[in-house]
Amino acid sequence: MGTISEHTLPLANYTDRLDVMNFLNEVVGLYPQAISFASGRPLEDFFDFSKWNDYVNHFACHHAKNLDVSVEKSIKLIGQYGKTQGIINDLIAQHLDKDEDIQVDPENIIVTDGAQEAMTLSLLTMFNKDKDVLLIGNPTYIGMTGIASILDIETMSVEYDDFGPRIDAIQARVEQARQVGKKVKGFYVIADFDNPSGKCVSLERRMELLECCAEKQITIFEDNPYGLFYFEEKLPTIKSLDKWDIVTYFGTFSKTICPALRVGFVVTKQKVKKDNGDQYSITEGYEKIKSFVTLNTGQFNQAVVGGVLLECGGSLKRYLSAMVETYKHNRDVMLSSLEAELGDLKKQGVLSWNTPSGGFFITLSLPFSFKESQLVECAEQFGVIGVPTAFFSDNDQHDKQLRLSYSYVKPQEIKHGVSQLAKFIHKYSAT
Amino acid sequence: MGTISEHTLPLANYTDRLDVMNFLNEVVGLYPQAISFASGRPLEDFFDFSKWNDYVNHFACHHAKNLDVSVEKSIKLIGQYGKTQGIINDLIAQHLDKDEDIQVDPENIIVTDGAQEAMTLSLLTMFNKDKDVLLIGNPTYIGMTGIASILDIETMSVEYDDFGPRIDAIQARVEQARQVGKKVKGFYVIADFDNPSGKCVSLERRMELLECCAEKQITIFEDNPYGLFYFEEKLPTIKSLDKWDIVTYFGTFSKTICPALRVGFVVTKQKVKKDNGDQYSITEGYEKIKSFVTLNTGQFNQAVVGGVLLECGGSLKRYLSAMVETYKHNRDVMLSSLEAELGDLKKQGVLSWNTPSGGFFITLSLPFSFKESQLVECAEQFGVIGVPTAFFSDNDQHDKQLRLSYSYVKPQEIKHGVSQLAKFIHKYSAT
Structure with missing residues (x-):
């Protein structure tokens, strides 16, 4: 044995x-x-660990006000198990507004163990393994294709030209999936400074991509780890252009603050229609799945991020x-x-x-x-x-x-x- | 949309x-x-966050020696992405030896985002969803049954008597699974101070359980979050009695040090036989899967645990x-x-x-x-x-x-x- x-x-x-x-x-x-x-x-x-305790204390004061408890109690609560969804959601929402022109309710954010867990949770929450297909670029970030392999979710690659993913290639994949009884459920894209290519999707292509995916009911998974490191003009994120709520957005503080934190997040605003006609937010689904994958994201580390966001008034752009x-x-x-x-x-x-x-x-x-x-x-x-x-x-x-x-x-x-x-x-x- | x-x-x-x-x-x-x-x-x-930076510094010195780099460099490396398997494996091995009489090679340990992620990784690494069955107690910890549901892995419950899981019930389940073309792959048990029941599996039943599972080629997943909180006599863990290497052991520092750390681990020593006759350790499999679920466990938090383990000479029993x-x-x-x-x-x-x-x-x-x-x-x-x-x-x-x-x-x-x-x-x- x-x-x-x-x-x-x-x-x-x-x-x-x-x-x-x-x-x-x-x-x-x-x-x-x-x-x-x-x-x-x-x-x-x-990186400077010596400041981390100050960041945590700074956040603890903010958290104490939010919860209407003493700062001492707020610090103890940060040490405990906590809300699956996270405790810095309000500050992440403020950061997205200031740095990315993305307006989002803190309730539509789930804090994750890095953006990698956001990908894991998205596939587990949104994809039926035998029915749904994920579109990807070729080449693309191995973290997304790897977890799709592990969860046995089919991926199909989409050709890019100099401006980004080709719309006709997406449409062809939708049709190809349909013919074998499957549905294209999502499209994964790093629109800003792609990993590995380093390229950006053009503004016009971002608009076309949104139109196409809205029409075909495809969720766009926009992964944006490098977006704040721009040297020239900044393009708007796809999420900030999204009037249909079809973009699920992945963020991470690994590149901006420190990889050891393992703090990332996912923003998703889609609604799920129940059979009785009621609607509930898909965020609840992510929350449930997360509670069984890793329970909740480390709260000390969340508090460090929260402290940084408080100290820079929500704008990481300045901090960076x-x-x-x-x-x-x-x-x-x-x-x-x-x-x-x-x-x-x-x-x-x-x-x-x-x-x-x-x-x-x-x-x-x-x-x-x-x-x-x-x-x-x-x-x-x-x-x-x-x-x-x-x-x-x-x-x-x-x-x-x-x-x-x-x-x-x-x-x-x-x-x-x-x-x-x-x-x-x-x-x-x-x- | x-x-x-x-x-x-x-x-x-x-x-x-x-x-x-x-x-x-x-x-x-x-x-x-x-x-x-x-x-x-x-x-x-x-809980006392004010000590955490000291723990990290203490661990950084140890880590510097292990890596043969300066302490300053070791601290920077702790801030980075790092080894999927973890950086405190040697200290966890020492702790297991001192507190649980479990002798294990650090290479057979994977540090995880709490024991919850250890469960997620085990099911993803070890179970084929359409073929393998997980045996559980009834009642049992919802974290294990929940992630099994999410991953669509069948569970079957085993009756307990006053001494622990009934061996005849396990045998009956093996047979029942066989009859529908499935295989019982594992049995999940909290042998010490069970959640929710608070009960222990008797020493004799631990031995019988090992004999039975060795014979039937069933992996025992021993989850031990409460084992160090004993008020009277301490029973040996099932893992410490395991001469067949069939026990996969889950540990966590959430109860002993602080839940906000989200640091747990899994110990597994099983070998996988390849078609060409070569063997490799299942630990490698866990490592690969983990790299796509959460990439790696937060290294600052690992360093806090490492610092505590160094300061108490590996024995948490004294610390607790x-x-x-x-x-x-x-x-x-x-x-x-x-x-x-x-x-x-x-x-x-x-x-x-x-x-x-x-x-x-x-x-x-x-x-x-x-x-x-x-x-x-x-x-x-x-x-x-x-x-x-x-x-x-x-x-x-x-x-x-x-x-x-x-x-x-x-x-x-x-x-x-x-x-x-x-x-x-x-x-x-x-x-």
Whole structure:
């Protein structure tokens, strides 16, 4: 005993995709000497645990007023089990209003263990595994496709052009699903500074996407982890343009405050019609499911976020200004390093890269495949790590692309890392 | 748009059971004036956020040594995303050895968002929804049955006698499942100070349970949130008696340190045999699934737990001694109050209660049904809240029982609350 045959475990069906997430989480530790463009981590310079207790105390005063109890009691209550839905919903609503022009009732927010849990809860609450289909981009964030695999929910990918997801491709997928007796229930999109591509959906395409999904009764799952890190013009989120209440919005404080918090949220305002004609909010459904997945989100950590939001008057944009400047500088250093090291190949049309207007990532398109073995060679022999875009894709369309993250690396390292990467690329391009 | 018909949501199938969890989480807020015996919460007197930063710093030194980095770097890494499996696994292993006589490799531990997530991960990793059955007690903790409902995994209940789950009942369920082409994959049990009953499984029954489950290839999911709160003799955990590696063990620091941490863990040592004959640890499977459910457990909170474990040399038993004294005193006050107020009815054989040797709960057996309407009447008109055991059951066998928690209430309130409850019971018993 103590041994189980693999074929009796659900796990056996989807092992490959699941390996990628752990790789992304742990790659930095695997090659400690290499310069890493792999990790979409925020800069550690801005973490400061010594302030956290002050944030908690600040929030505790606010919470005491909300609950009409003493501050001392409010602190004890923060230490306890608590409301499944969360305790900082009012402050998140204020932040969404100020930073994203999204007006939402705090009752329509559920605080989650990072945006990852928001994805888990959305699939569990909204999707019937044998009937419903989730549309995704290709490539796309592996966190959403991974949890869909685990829950056995079918995904279909939608082609993108330079402006975002193609509307005709969405319509074709709806029809394709219909023909096999299924329904497209949702579409997952990172409209601002996509992971992995770094690209944005254009304003016009956002409007077209909303019109199309409203007509086809498709929920748009808008994931917005990087939206506040914009270096030029800011586009409105899809959620802020949504007059039909069809957008379910995922947010996280991992990039803006600290990943260790594991505090994210989901905003959803849809109504469920019962058979007797009554309506109730889908938020209640999320709440029930969450109470059995993780019970509730850690309240100390919520209180830290609450304290930060109180201290910056709800606008994280102001809180983030130094961080955004750093990321912009890093992007500029990476772009100029790419130009200096690979500008010749670019001019010859051999390779190309995009110029992201915000976020953490640049996509580099190469004349040769860059997959796991290239990653390993590049890390071991040239001391630099980039992530194959293929890791985020379920076909071979993106085998020649590379995601480079500039968020987490010092400018000097960016220069050196790009120079090393260029050596690798020149070597391969010559053969 | 913005409206979805209920029948198209998976949620519609299991709404009732899911309501109970939210009720348990939020009942204290619903009747703020009432004395609550409802909530299995730990005492707030022992929470102290002001020490948390010191715990984190203490752990950061230990972590720095483990990783061979500076303490400053170790603190930054705690703030980041991190290993899916957790960063305090070595300290949890030491604690299990010292407090529970469980010897386990840190590699076989996965740190989770409370024990609730350990249950979610276990079902996702181990169970095929159409083939596998989970055995449960009746009544049992709603967190396990709730997540099984959500994931559409069949549960079958097993009868208990005074010594624990009946072995013949387990065998009958195995046979019953076999006849419909299914397999009993696991058995969920709280062997120490059960929630809701407050009872323990006897030592002899623990051994029999192990023998039976080893023979039938059934994983025992041993959930042990209350085990360290023993007032008399301590029985060995089932895990510590397990020579077959068939026990998957759930632990939590919510009761021992603070619920707001949301730090729990799962220990599992089973091997999976691949088709080519290779074996790998099921821990890897848990790790992959966890990376898509919540990514990783909040590292600041892990560091708080790590700091506590370092400061108490791995033995929480010592750290808990004042808390355990308080709980024991509370139990004694509740038992003597029950004797004083309801001893007459007990002598007449009209009602009864057990004498728990640890944990948070007493079960009171009444001559009349105690369900939701009785709860509401008792709370509103008598100012005292108890939870119907029926809430933890899927049939009407336990409709006349009541779970009383003494963990969270001051002795004076226990006396007054029992006296109020006795008035309610005398009124009902007389009619």
